[in-house]
Amino acid sequence: MNDEHRLIPSDGLPIAQLSSAxxxxxxxxxxxxxxxxxxxxxxxxxxxxxxxxxxxxxxxxxxxxxxxxxxxxxxxxxxxxxxxxxxxxxxxxxxxxxxxxxxxxxxxxxxxxxxxxxxxxxxxxxxxxxxxxxxxxxxxxxxxxxxxxxxxxxxxxxxxxxxxxxxxxxxxxxxxxxxxxxxxxxxxxxxxxxxxxxxxxxxxxxVEVAGNLCIGCHRMGTSNLFNFDDGAALDLGIRATATxxxxxxxxxxxxxxxxxxxxxxxSQANADAAASIRACALRRNESPLPNSSTCRITQYTGVAAPNVPGRFTAVWEPGTQAEIQVYGWAYADYREKYDQLWGQGWRLHTLQPYVVNGVVRYNAVWRQSTEGEIQVYGWSYESFRAKYDELWPQGWRLRLLQPYVVNDQVFYTAVWRPSTAGEIQVYGWSYESFRAKYDELWPQGWRLKILEPYVVGGVVRYTAVWKPSSAGEIQVYGWNYANYRAKYDDLWDQGWRLKILRAY
Ligand code: HEC
Ligand code: HEC
Known part of the structure; x- marks a missing residue:
């Protein structure tokens, strides 16, 4: 990891995610x-x-x-x-x-x-x-x-x-x-x-093999417990079709x-189909995971969001770039993914922690890039602001910023990237004020770069950062996961890519 990949730990404040360890x-x-x-x-x-x-x-x-x-x-x-x-x-x-x-x-x-x-x-x-x-x-x-x-x-x-x-x-x-x-x-x-x-x-x-009978009704699963030769794809499927x-x-x-x-x-044909699923599953410890029609292994746990109480706010922009997304992951899993993707040239595109039952969960989207970045997790507003002022003259601009609330106290997680562009920020505004600012800045050629709704004392507040741009955008506010996901899939096909995503 190069030294521009800087992780700055919390300045002694309670980070709720530590409890997940x-x-x-x-x-x-x-x-x-x-x-x-x-x-x-x-x-x-x-x-x-x-x-x-x-x-x-x-x-x-x-x-x-x-x-x-x-x-x-x-x-x-x-x-x-x-x-x-x-x-x-x-x-x-x-x-x-x-x-x-x-x-x-x-x-x-x-x-x-x-x-x-x-x-x-x-x-x-x-x-x-x-x-x-x-x-x-x-x-x-x-x-x-x-x-x-x-x-x-x-x-x-x-x-x-x-x-x-x-x-x-x-x-x-x-x-x-x-x-x-x-x-x-x-x-x-x-x-x-x-x-x-x-x-x-x-x-x-x-575990998927194109055209294989055994994935016609249900998935064929395996796990990251690599020391065991167990489970549907490796063992049960073989036994289920044996003589x-x-x-x-x-x-x-x-x-x-x-x-x-x-x-x-x-049935010999069924046993053969089970055997080719097993052969593919044996490659589950490869990195990256096999991803061709003859053998594809995809994590499916943790992908569907556990966001029972979550509401999503999202902004899309035109684009065709590839992206990797995770929803509702624990901090440890998110960090592991971050480190794995960093080396492969993926950088955070959106990141937001949110709190469910006192535990911080992360939604994150990565895109391909090799830029440096600086991150801080769970800082107070004062510490975050001091860091911001220190980094600004050194040519770092906010790429991601998200407040989250534990016990009515607001903590900030932020990511900076090298840049010298201008930016306009508002912190903790009501929806009406935020919306009025948005409408004022749009014709002046400012576009949302960061948008974070969060809830303090039962009221939704918005923190937002604009950058100079005149690109188009589509936004939704406060949708549930199913509706958000349907919109995502719909817009993906039409060539829109997620620019901002927030759960609260
Ligand atoms: C027509 C649909 C269908 C196809 C095709 C099919 N299965 Fe199944 N499979 C089922 C059903 C239904 C069950 C639940 C068992 C039951 O109700 O009899 C099941 C259960 C299983 C289980 C237990 C794990 C679980 O999901 O509960 C394994 C292992 C399995 N199947 C392996 C295979 C293999 C290997 C093949 C390919 C030879 C295959 N299946 C093809 C419908 C199917
Ligand atoms: C080595 C494989 C294996 C492991 C490990 C395992 N199970 Fe199972 N479990 C099975 C199989 C196979 C069945 C289906 C019933 C049967 O045929 O015995 C089953 C069935 C069950 C059932 C009945 C409902 C169902 O899924 O059919 C429960 C409950 C259950 N397991 C709980 C657990 C718990 C809890 C653990 C971990 C502490 C565990 N199992 C670990 C193989 C395993």
Whole structure:
């Protein structure tokens, strides 16, 4: 990294993002999960779940063994604790030979269908099936801590989306039917991301080979847990199309092959299709990731925004440049991406932190450039202003500037680039004043370079910087993510590129 790539740390002020480096207690994690997902994990009793059938169970083999441990495991019970239009909570209690009311492996997945937020809870041992809510903490029931749960690496198998739909659970019907069972549009393009500091580094990727049958209905996933040969693309897809499976009766109408739906016996073509997905997935640790029609690997977690409460303000300008975008990323992930892209000649084009439930998240857009830049994160207005005045005579101009608010205090994150152009700034104006200034400056040949709405005391305030220019622009104010995203896609095709994007 050259020395023009200067990162200036906070001047001792509380940067909320630092908390993202820490572990959560079980109760803290449960609180974040409930806030992001909108339904809670209550007390529940494993014995209230439906027994997962082990039909034609002879000599350790049955029609639909579980695919986690590759065994039939009678008297295991599954339950759908809640399933609304927005969210679900499912619990699985694996018996593993334990006595009445006891289980060997109890696991819960809590997921929001709209924003993709997902949480994992786990306990292992000889467990009382009368389970207490994680929100009550690990003193009342032996849930693993979030750090211990994360260490198991759920995403290494749960990489197609939150749920793994194997025939073991998709055979269930009625109120405890597995969400997504038999659904050919499930795990396809739905959002998926991980709540909580301990899970923040997990990533899932989709693996694509043009024309491959296995990506016709759902994605084929893999993850950034490179030490494991697990998950849909590397392992489950191979097993789902194999001539036989461990602990499973020979393929037949009573014990059909896992993939594809409706197929009962082995298909060489399906096995070949699964094998070429695996061959591509094995390249998941390459940098940059494979990106051709014969093998493409794309991160899909964290791309769809977890901005439940977020509103977006955006400005587009004409252009055809390539750009890379991330929405709602944690600071650690954003920084990793920044450093990776810097070396490849990408510079920040827009960046904005915003705060959801006290945690700072980042939306960022990069474009190709090799200019130097200076950045500061989370400074007070006075410190930021002093830096500004110091850099101005040295020929640095603001490229990005965004205030964000924690506990009604405004902090500034800013990026400067070498330039000697003029600029006009306003800080913390109301929408009406900002709009009047905008309309005044437009005919004089000033165009918005930076625009930041933020909320203090329930009122939206605008900080804006103009530069001399006479280019056209299209703006939207305060849209929700879905509408903003639709507009983005629409304008992209028409040759408009994002100039400014703010979430608050
Ligand atoms: C080694 C692979 C693997 C890992 C790691 C893994 N799972 Fe799973 N999980 C599976 C498979 C496969 C299924 C499908 C049920 C079956 O056939 O056993 C499953 C099913 C589940 C289910 C039932 C709902 C569903 O998705 O079908 C829950 C709940 C669950 N896992 C929770 C977890 C949690 C929590 C973790 C991390 C602590 C975890 N799993 C880690 C493979 C894995
Ligand atoms: C016609 C649509 C369709 C096609 C094509 C298809 N699948 Fe599936 N797949 C499903 C459905 C539906 C499920 C859920 C299981 C069920 O309900 O039986 C599933 C589940 C899976 C799972 C479990 C992970 C998850 O998303 O729940 C794997 C792994 C999988 N399929 C692999 C494959 C492979 C490998 C191929 C290519 C040979 C393939 N699929 C082709 C529809 C399809």
């Amino acid at each position: 820490l572990s959560d207690t079980l109760q803290e994690y449960a609180a974040k999960c409930d806030a992001a997902i909108g339904v809670t994990v209550p007390d529940f009793n494993c014995d209230s779940g439906v027994v997962v059938p082990t039909t034609n169970y002879v000599n350790g083999k049955c029609d639909r063994p579980n695919r986690l441990n590759r065994e039939c495991d009678p008297n295991s019970r599954f339950q759908v604790i809640s399933n609304t239009a927005d969210a679900y909570v499912v619990a699985h209690c694996r018996k593993q030979g334990r006595g009445a009311g006891l289980y060997g492996d109890i696991a819960v997945i809590q997921h929001n269908k709209k924003n993709g937020a997902t949480c994992f809870y786990q306990a292992l041992g000889t467990l009382n099936g009368n389970v207490k809510a994680p929100s009550k903490g690990s003193a009342v029931w032996p849930w693993y801590s979030p750090a211990s749960t994360a260490a198991i690496g759920c995403v290494r198998c749960h990489d197609n989306g939150p749920l793994v739909r194997s025939p073991y659970l998709t055979q269930l019907t009625g109120p405890n039917a597995l969400p997504g069972a038999g659904d050919v549009s499930f795990n396809r393009d739905q959002p998926y991301y991980f709540v909580g500091a301990d899970f923040a580094s997990w990533k899932a990727y989709k 036989s499976e461990i602990a499973k009766n020979p393929h037949s109408a009573a014990s059909p092959i896992w993939m594809t739906p409706g197929q009962i016996t082995y």
